[in-house]
Amino acid sequence: MVWGGTLVTEQAMDWDVSVTHSATSMNYGILLQGFGGIFAVPLIEAYGRLPIWLWPQVITMLMVLGATLSNDWSTFTTFRSLQGLFGTVPQVIGLPIIHDMYSEEEWPRMINIWGTTFLVGPFLGPAIAGYIGAGTDWRTSFGVLTAIYGISTMMVILFGYETNHFPEGKARSSRLASYFGIGNTGLPKGTTLLYWSRKVVVYVFKFPLLMTGITTTIDNFLHSPPYLFNTIEASSMRFAGVIGALCGWAFGHLFNDWIFKRHITVWRTELRLHGVWFPIGSMACGLLTYGLTMHFGKHWIGLAFGWILVNIGMVATIV
Known part of the structure; x- marks a missing residue:
């Protein structure tokens, strides 16, 4: 969704609107990402993953x-x-597929890999889009994104399989039928949809969550004084997010192995909660560094370092 985050200035010139107005083209899509993920949950349980x-x-x-x-x-x-x-729906299927395919001992490691990939994407994507847009134009950049979606769709068609555990004693449907959700779960569709819709409503209204994204706002600041970045420079800034996400993955990987081996004789899943202390501190320090750097107009290194710390915390807390 943030692929075009580094192209808003060029689009503003093309459409003869302000940069601020051009940047709002992502607002509604980001809002609807939340709804797309919520709507997907009952459908996944009723019709299967594929x-x-x-x-x-x-x-x-x-x-x-x-x-x-x-x-x-x-x-x-x-x-x-x-x-x-619609684009957020395939993202929420990651956890159910991991749950289907791997044992409980492997879940943290696989979730760590899964979480890192979809958190690296929002930083690496805009960087690539900016490089393409700087050499050609924004339409070419979005054309490349269309091709990427086309390739990934073909890979799902060719290599994707239904992973949902099927009730014993019942025969699975054909591969063609599985594309349309026929016989993937062996469950009554109406009852399953109603049951999971109720559960989703309960969880959604149980407590509010607020997420503030640096990814979608940083371009407006980088193109403004005192930084005045061009498209290439603003795109390259995204690698700070990539570095942070990879560092968060490394922490999660090492910590989960260490905590499991340390308490293997008296293992409890709740012991993994000790892994949130460092990420929480990292995110707090990162937000402070980022905010103070921007408030006082200091060197862009402060923004990059703050972003790295925030992303370390974001990825590490996933598991």
């Missing part, structure tokens, strides 16, 4: 294509919003 992985991927590819061919801000924003709604 169809809810495949068809939103196809729709998202078409939405990105529509955004690429858009000639004005309103049309572009509409397609980008729908991209956010």
Whole structure:
């Protein structure tokens, strides 16, 4: 969804709008990402993993294509919003698939890998998009994104399989039928949808969550005084997020191995909660560094270092 975050200045010039107004093209898509993930949960349980992985991927590819061919801000924003709604659905399938395919002992390591990949993407994607846009134009950059979605969709069609545990004694349906959710779970669709919809509503309204994203706001600051970054420089700044995410992955990997081996004789899953202390401190220090650097207009290294610390905490706390 943040692929075009480094291209808002060029788009503003193309559409003859302000940079601030151009940047709002991502707002609705980011909002709808939350709803897309919520809507996906009952469907995953009722129809299986594969169809809810495949068809939103196809729709998202078409939405990105529509955004690429858009000639004005309103049309572009509409397609980008729908991209956010459908594009987040394949992301939430990661945890159910890990749950299906691996044992409990392997879950932390696999979740760590999964979490790192989708947290590195929002930083690496805008960097690549910015480099392409700087050498050509923003439409070419979004054309590349369309091609990436096309390739990933073909990979799901060719190599994707239903991982949901099927009730014993019942025969699985054909591979073609599994694409459409026929016979993937062996559960009654209506009852399952109703049951999981109720559970989702309970969890959503149980406590509020607030997430503030550096990824979607940093470009406005980098292109403004005192930094005045160009597209290449702003795109390269995203590697701070990548470095932080990889460091967070390394911490999670090493900590989970260490804590398991240390308490292997009296193992309890709750012991992994000790792994949140360092990430929480890292995020707090990172936000302070980032905010104070921006407030006092200090060197951009402060922004990069703060971003690294925040991402270390974000990835490390996933497991």
